Amino acid sequence: MTTIPALTVRSQVDVSSGKVPLSVRRLCDLTYLERSIHRMLCGWGNQFQGWDDKVAVCRHVWDQACIVERLRNRITQFPGVQADEPVSVELERLVNTVLCAPSFEDALDGIYQVLNTSIVNAYLDFIGEVSGIHDAPTHQIIREIVTIKDLHRRWRSEYRMRVNHTPDAVYMQRINEQLQAVGNLSSSVKVDPQHTADPVGVNTDFRPLKHRVDPTWKTYGDRDLLDWIAVDFAQSIESRQLFWAVGYMRELGLAMEQLLWLYDSHDLPWAFGLDESRHMWDESRHGDSGYARLKELGIDIGEVGFAHVRGLQRDDANHNVSQPTEPMSPTALYDVLFFICMVAETGHFRVKREAFADFREGGDMASAEMMLYDIIDETMHVQYGHQWLETLARRAGIEHEGYEKRASGLRQQKQIDADARADILRKMPDRQACPVYQNYQQLLSHLRERCPLSNARTCPPRSSKPM
Ligand SMILES: [Fe+2]
Numbered sequence: 159m160t161t162i163p164a165l166t167v168r169s170q171v172d173v174s175s176g177k178v179p180l181s182v183r184r185l186c187d188l189t190y191l192e193r194s195i196h197r198m199l200c201g202w203g204n205q206f207q208g209w210d211d212k213v214a215v216c217r218h219v220w221d222q223a224c225i226v227e228r229l230r231n232r233i234t235q236f237p238g239v240q241a242d243e244p245v246s247v248e249l250e251r252l253v254n255t256v257l258c259a260p261s262f263e264d265a266l267d268g269i270y271q272v273l274n275t276s277i278v279n280a281y282l283d284f285i286g287e288v289s290g291i292h293d294a295p296t297h298q299i300i301r302e303i304v305t306i307k308d309l310h311r312r313w314r315s316e317y318r319m320r321v322n323h324t325p326d327a328v329y330m331q332r333i334n335e336q337l338q339a340v341g342n343l344s345s346s347v348k349v350d351p352q353h354t355a356d357p358v359g360v361n362t363d364f365r366p367l368k369h370r371v372d373p374t375w376k377t378y379g380d381r382d383l384l385d386w387i388a389v390d391f392a393q394s395i396e397s398r399q400l401f402w403a404v405g406y407m408r409e410l411g412l413a414m415e416q417l418l419w420l421y422d423s424h425d426l427p428w429a430f431g432l433d434e435s436r437h438m439w440d441e442s443r444h445g446d447s448g449y450a451r452l453k454e455l456g457i458d459i460g461e462v463g464f465a466h467v468r469g470l471q472r473d474d475a476n477h478n479v480s481q482p483t484e485p486m487s488p489t490a491l492y493d494v495l496f497f498i499c500m501v502a503e504t505g506h507f508r509v510k511r512e513a514f515a516d517f518r519e520g521g522d523m524a525s526a527e528m529m530l531y532d533i534i535d536e537t538m539h540v541q542y543g544h545q546w547l548e549t550l551a552r553r554a555g556i557e558h559e560g561y562e563k564r565a566s567g568l569r570q571q572k573q574i575d576a577d578a579r580a581d582i583l584r585k586m587p588d589r590q591a592c593p594v595y596q597n598y599q600q601l602l603s604h605l606r607e608r609c610p611l612s613n614a615r616t617c618p619p620r621s622s623k624p625m
């Protein structure tokens with residue numbers, strides 16, 4: 159734990175301070191820096207390769223969002239002060255320097271070690287200098303933030319023990335110069351009203367790279383395991399037991415995409431960043447729920463695939479080259495949120511509720527529990543869709559009216575397409591020859607041994623896989 163030293167308390171009022179304590183200016187600087195870290199983690203976070211690290215960065219993005227939210231709430235309690243108060247362009251130079259790292263591993267050191275340490279020192283300074291009696295609410299928030307930062311620091315130390323890296327000396331020197339230019343954050347940085355900070359990254363040529371996936375987690379070929387599961391989905395609770403563990407696990411891939419939605423939506427109100435950070439974290443948690451369930455069931459991720467690449471053989475796959483992503487257009491953000499919230503999330507409630515009840519009935523409480531928590535999260539996600547799509551449509555200059563009807567039509571069409579795909583496979587004469595089908599059958603018999611369902615034979619037919 160970081161210890162909080164006792165420093166000299168100074169009055170936050172002087173002849174020039176007006177009705178706002180001087181310390182609030184410093185809170186605005188810290189909020190800008192915390193929001194910058196949020197954005198930097200969104201920009202770089204998809205480069206982790208290991209499962210636990212991918213999950214951890216999603217959690218850290220959500221932690222950062224909560225830190226920003228706490229600070230913003232406190233700032234707006236001071237009359238006449240906005241949470242988005244302009245800050246010095248020198249702070250922008252500092253965060254841009256950290257963002258534009260020569261490599262992913264350097265970026266981690268720049269963010270988690272150098273910048274975070276400086277920020278924590280600034281918090282400790284703050285609570286040493288500002289009265290803990292008059293400004294107790296800020297002290298309380300800072301103590302919570304410092305605790306979260308300490309967890310991030312410990313996580314980074316543990317990561318560095320696994321993944322060794324020598325920091326790029328020139329990069330570190332550049333960051334240190336920028337820190338010196340802002341007095342090592344020992345007081346608020348003077349703002350020139352004519353020249354204020356933009357969000358980190360917008361005045362750089364930094365682009366997030368395409369997300370990295372362990373190549374052994376990909377399945378290649380024209381057929382995916384889920385294609386065969388879809389054939390039996392409505393009839394077999396055993397197929398559904400396998401499906402939900404795999405389906406949830408793969409949702410971590412969605413969270414990796416959502417990091418980019420967050421990176422490319424800096425112009426939207428912070429409230430969107432907060433909701434979408436929660437949405438992203440939830441999807442990473444669903445991924446982790448599925449992954450944990452698969453492990454309990456004795457199934458390795460390589461057996462079922464984290465991602466499936468159609469029509470591509472393993473040898474053709476260009477696994478390890480990370481290329482910059484294209485900026486996401488406002489229309490693309492609207493479209494993807496519309497699809498996820500209004501089509502995919504809304505369209506899965508029925509099959510999820512059916513699965514929850516059937517797993518509970520069949521004695522697989524672990525799968526039922528996984529479903530239940532997910533249903534609760536998904537109800538919130540659909541609300542995010544209803545809440546934000548109109549704003550996103552306006553931002554993109556596109557039509558939003560009648561979106562619920564449009565979504566309903568799309569869900570119906572998806573069901574028709576999914577049923578047709580399953581029907582083609584159902585009629586395939588030589589399915590036994592398909593290696594993916596063989597794998598599917600092996601996984602089913604493994605599950606039957608490992609976690610048999612008491613209602614495997616008696617469970618009535620349910621809805622077919624919706625998309
Ligand atoms: Fe989900």
Ligand SMILES: [Fe+2]
Binds near residue numbers: 503
């Ligand atoms: Fe969701």
